[in-house]
Amino acid sequence: MKFITQSLIVALLFVGLSSFNVHKFYVSVTKVEYNAEAETLQIISKIFIEDIEDVLNERYNTETFLDTKKETARDRELLREYILKKLKIEVNGQRAALNYLGVAYEDDIVKAYIEVTGVKECKTIGVENTALMEKFEEQQNIFHFTVGDKKRSMVLEKENPNGLLKFND
Numbered sequence: 001m002k003f004i005t006q007s008l009i010v011a012l013l014f015v016g017l018s019s020f021n022v023h024k025f026y027v028s029v030t031k032v033e034y035n036a037e038a039e040t041l042q043i044i045s046k047i048f049i050e051d052i053e054d055v056l057n058e059r060y061n062t063e064t065f066l067d068t069k070k071e072t073a074r075d076r077e078l079l080r081e082y083i084l085k086k087l088k089i090e091v092n093g094q095r096a097a098l099n100y101l102g103v104a105y106e107d108d109i110v111k112a113y114i115e116v117t118g119v120k121e122c123k124t125i126g127v128e129n130t131a132l133m134e135k136f137e138e139q140q141n142i143f144h145f146t147v148g149d150k151k152r153s154m155v156l157e158k159e160n161p162n163g164l165l166k167f168n169d
Contacts, residue, residue: 026051026136030087030129034122034147034167041091041116043098045083046109047131055135056082067105079103083112083131090126091119122147123168133158 030045049066056064056078064075080100089096101113129141141156147167154163 026132026139027142028129028131028139029142029144032089032125032127032143032145034119034145036122036148039117039119041089041096041119041122041125043089043114043116045087045112045114045131047112049105049108049110051132051136052079052082052110055132058135066110076103079110079112083114086129086131087114088128089116090124091116092121092123093126124164124166126162126164127154127156128162129156130158130161133161 028045028047030043033042034040035042053064053066056062056075059082060078062074062078064078065071066075066079084098084100087098089098096116096119099115099117101115103113104111125145125147127143129143131141132139133141137158139158141161143154143156143163145152145154145165145167150167152165152167154165156163
């Protein structure tokens, strides 16, 4: 009888614990700093390598490898193309041209470096970032902005992938 009771308890614990789904957190973090002296917006966007590889593989029907010995120039080009399609920035109501400078890898993160030049003043910044949202419903794209001594943040989600911040108040 003791064996049956112990077996039943173990079985119930197994069923109970296995019913919990592991929930992955889908997020990117982008830092935007206005450099008044250089008249630029300096942008660093951090994305989990595994997530961006999944999206690139699905979107371009290919197999990409980032931050491995298998990484190719085509993989890096697909990454650049994807980021530039998904990220849009307006400065003072005008669409900004994004200069993709390149990437670096840090642990399981890809860091994309982007710059906007010719920004004489920064009164407002509008952003749209739909990166990874076509694959991950829970995706959140977090932005941190620094303009002079003013710091602002915003979270963009699939239902609301746009934001506008004012820095002239």
